[in-house]
Amino acid sequence: MASSKTSARGEAKTTVSPGAVRDAALTLFAERGYHGTALSQIADALGIRTPSLYNHMKAKQDLLRDIIVETSEQVWAEHEQAVHGVGDVVERLRRTARVYALRHATHRREALIVNRDVASLDEPVRSDVLELRRRHAHAIRDLIEEGVTAGRFTEEEPTLAAFGILEMCVSIARWFREDGPQSAEAVAETYSRYALRIAGLN
Numbered sequence: 001m002a003s004s005k006t007s008a009r010g011e012a013k014t015t016v017s018p019g020a021v022r023d024a025a026l027t028l029f030a031e032r033g034y035h036g037t038a039l040s041q042i043a044d045a046l047g048i049r050t051p052s053l054y055n056h057m058k059a060k061q062d063l064l065r066d067i068i069v070e071t072s073e074q075v076w077a078e079h080e081q082a083v084h085g086v087g088d089v090v091e092r093l094r095r096t097a098r099v100y101a102l103r104h105a106t107h108r109r110e111a112l113i114v115n116r117d118v119a120s121l122d123e124p125v126r127s128d129v130l131e132l133r134r135r136h137a138h139a140i141r142d143l144i145e146e147g148v149t150a151g152r153f154t155e156e157e158p159t160l161a162a163f164g165i166l167e168m169c170v171s172i173a174r175w176f177r178e179d180g181p182q183s184a185e186a187v188a189e190t191y192s193r194y195a196l197r198i199a200g201l202n
Contacts, residue, residue: 028041108173
């Protein structure tokens with residue numbers, strides 16, 4: 001967070017933490033987009049001069065990279081944790097859909113940025129992130145295919161069903177509000193049941 005210190009000449013000097021810079025970037029990137037946000041706007045939000053930002057980064061691209069890479073890695077880790085040690089394929093799909101939906105309700109800024117501004121990443125980071133996204137989509141597809149083989153699901157297009165589940169959850173970040181009629185947990189639970197319907201639960 002930002003704080004004020006007094007210099008030797010008695011002037012007020014604002015200092016910020018790396019976390020505060022990231023938080024300001026998150027808010028502005030989510031609201032205006034990466035290309036629609038200038039470093040001067042991030043500095044203004046923190047009450048500092050633009051050159052002071054370079055104490056925490058080399059370029060604006062660094063902020064975008066850190067946000068998207070960290071978020072994408074967390075999404076994959078949450079998927080792996082959700083399905084780890086669970087034998088029933090229906091429960092695995094339900095759990096991974098629930099955790100993905102919950103992330104989009106509780107990390108809305110990150111979700112908006114990841115799904116809108118990934119094309120703004122420099123290479124090779126962009127390709128790495130897209131590969132991780134494909135891995136996640138394939139993992140969902142594989143669960144549906146496994147369920148079909150086991151006679152638990154009936155969906156004839158597992159790839160389309162997987163994209164449908166993922167996109168359904170992604171949309172939560174665009175409309176969910178913390179002060180809305182349902183909690184993030186309730187929405188995630190409901191969407192996990194929707195995911196099973198999309199897969200054609202028997």
